[in-house]
Amino acid sequence: MLLQMDNITKKYGEFSANRGIDFSLRAGEVHAIVGENGAGKTTLMRILYGMEQPTSGTIRLNGKEVSFASPLDAIQGGVGMVHQHFMLFPTFTIAENIVIGNEPGSGAKFDRKQAVKIVEGLCDQYGMKVDPRAVVSSSAPGVQQRVEILKVLYQGAEIIILDEPTGVLTPLEVQELLDAIKQLTKQGKSFILISHKLNEVMDVADRITVLRDGAVTGVVEKGNTDAHQLSRLMVGRELMELDRKPITPGEKVLEVANVSIRGTKGKPVLDEVNLEVRAGEVVGIAGISGNGQSELLQVISGLAQPDSGRIAVSGKDVTGKSTREIREHGLAHIPEDRYVWGANRTATVMDTGLMGHQRRLQKGGFLNLKEIRSLVSGWVQKFSIKTGSLETSTQYLSGGNLQKLIVARELEQGTPFLIAAEPTRGVDIGAMETIHGELLKRREAGTGILLVSSELTEILKLSDRVLVMFEGRIAGELSAKEATEEKLGMLMAGGTL
Template sequence: MLLQMDKITKKYGEFSANRGIDFSLRAGEVHAIVGENGAGKTTLMRILYGMEQPTSGSIRLNGKEVTFSSPLDAIHHGIGMVHQHFMLFPSFTIAENIVIGNEPGSSARFDRKQAVKIVDGLCDQYGMKVDPRAVTGSSAPGIQQRVEILKVLYQGAEIIILDEPTGVLTPMEVQELLQAIKLLTKQGKSFILISHKLNEVLDVADRITVLRDGAVTGTVEKGETDANQLSGMMVGRELAELKKNPVDPGDKVLEVSDVTIRGTKGKPVLDGINLAVQAGEVVGIAGISGNGQSELLQVISGLMQPDQGRITLGSTDVTGMSTRKIREHGLAHIPEDRYVWGANREATVLDTGLMGHHRRLQQGGFLKLKDIRSLVSGWVSKFSIKTGSLETSTQYLSGGNLQKLIVARELEQGTPFLIAAEPTRGVDIGAMETIHGELLKRRDEGTGILLVSSELTEILKLSDRVLVMYEGRIAGELPAQEATEEKLGLLMAGGSIQ
């Protein structure tokens, strides 16, 4: 056995994040770890990578007991980790990011040509193509993912930990990553894959370990299980089938008319966008990241101003209004990036839940703290948000638990129109079931919902109509009953359907 973690326990005060976990990894295999948010997956891997110290338990590598006091120790023992949120310098070139920490040249002069040569060699050796001279921050998420993997390979990693590696990738980029993992295992590398996406796990993993509440509920070979069994092991119950009632649209709650944003190089970022959302329907927007979806949402919510065109909420022209005014006219917004747009890392769970509700939850200029605590406590219970207390800083929540808090906050705004951008990004299958059910409940109650998601299965499951964006334009529209992954994929790539 290449790696063995025995009886790993990690306590934070009275709370046990890991409880006596046994985990092993064979040479040349992909061993996936799945479980709900807060099940202890990332904590276990942070221990393996030297970022945390176990309260008790041991780690053996090639049969020899080892301890890692830092990530540098883990790297020296051939263990690398690619984190859920990329840890790259956006202003550096790809080559500079890959060789950082072990740069070619002397202490006085960095040899850029040699760095490019090294990266070209890595690309050839591992079949992962990148442009070493490109600026990292201008590269697509799929390329940045490759950069992270090439970086740990350059550091000499034989064991590579991937923490939610496909969360920001397009379907095409996901397939490229899974193929790269398969190729690397054939070359002798071993992978530990943390993921919520069971279809991807079942595609690439050899073995799967399921965690629940910090303990192992089972380890199974891929050929001996399926998504239903794994789901039950993760959540401890059978998941309910999502029920979608027939759509009965009402009046328009959003109208976007001829909206254009001119790009810096002459090419429009948004080019004459026209769309509408009616009360009681879900309109999905599919598209590869970078085709104008983010800018469209920012224009609708007042974070950007259009160069031309009009945004109407209900019967009110809100073009040019502030974000606060637009929200007051009936908009709630689950943002696509929970950290950039959805929360302040230093704010408490209570304060984060309060955002956007504070003006109605006050009396005589004072916040009604009792009502606020009751409201946020209800969300924590309903959405199974794992937190020590309402005073816990959101920086200590897992990404999925923070996502659930933001979703609950925006759903409870009670507005006639809701933007739901990547609403289930980074959440587990149980939370996904809850969020999808709540979105359809709001839709049945008459809320108009604009859904933007990189997950085509989510678009197809929830939408009544699907629009596809390509290069800043609406490339096509399909009713739900006619939309398929194949048709949407063609439109997303700039093709057409007959």
């Protein structure tokens, strides 16, 4: 056995993040770890990578007991980790990011040509193509993911931990990553894959360990299980089927007419975009990242201004209005990036829940703290948000738990129009079920929803109509009955039906 973790326990005060976990990894194997948010997956891997120390338990590599005091220790021991949020220097080139910490050159002089040659050699050796001279900030998420993997391979990793590696990747990039993992295992590398996407786990994993509430609920060979059994082990119950009832849409709650935004190089970021959302319908927008979806959401919500065109929310012209004014006209917004747009890392759970509600939850100029506490406590319970208390800083919440808090906050606005951008990014299957159910409840109550998601299964499951964006334009529209992954993929790639 290449790696053996025995009886790993990690306590934070009275809270146990890991409870007596046994985990093993064979050479040349992909071993996936699945579980709900807060189940202890990342904590266990942070212990292996030297970022945390276990309260008790032992780790053995090739039969020898080890204890990594830091990530540097782990790297020297042959363990590398690719984090959920990329840890690259955006202004550096790909080659510079890969060799940093062990740069070629003599003395203080960095040999850039040699760095490029090294990366080209890594690309050839492992079959992962990148442009060593490209700047990271101008590279697609899929390329950045390959850079992270090449970096740990350059550091000599034999065991590679991937923490939710496909969260920001397109379907094509996901498949390329899974193919790369399979190729690397053939070359003797071993992977630990933390994921909540069971279809990807079933594609690439050899074995799967399921965690729930910090403990192991099952260890299964891929050939002896399926996604249904895994989901049951993860949540401890059967998942419910979604019921999207037929609804006749009502009046327009959003109208986007001929909206354009000029790009920095003359090419429009948004090019004469026209769309509408009616009360009681979910309109999905599919598209490869970078084709104008983010800019469209920003211009609708007032975070950016259009160069031309008109936007109306609930029948009121909001073109050029501030974010606050647009929200007061009936907009709620689950943002695509919870950290950039959805929360302040240093704010408490209660303050984060309050954001956007503060004007209605005050009397005589003072906040009604009792009502706020009751409201946010209800969300924590309803969405199973794992937090020490309402006074906990959001920076200590897992990404999935922060996502659930933001979703609850925006759903509770009760507005006639809701933007739901990547509403289930980084959440587990149980939370996904809850969020999808709540979105459909809002639809049945008459809310019009604009859904933007990189998950085509989510788009197909929830949408009444699907629009596809390509190079800043609406490239096509399909009804729920017409839409398939194949048709959407064709339009997303710039093809025609």
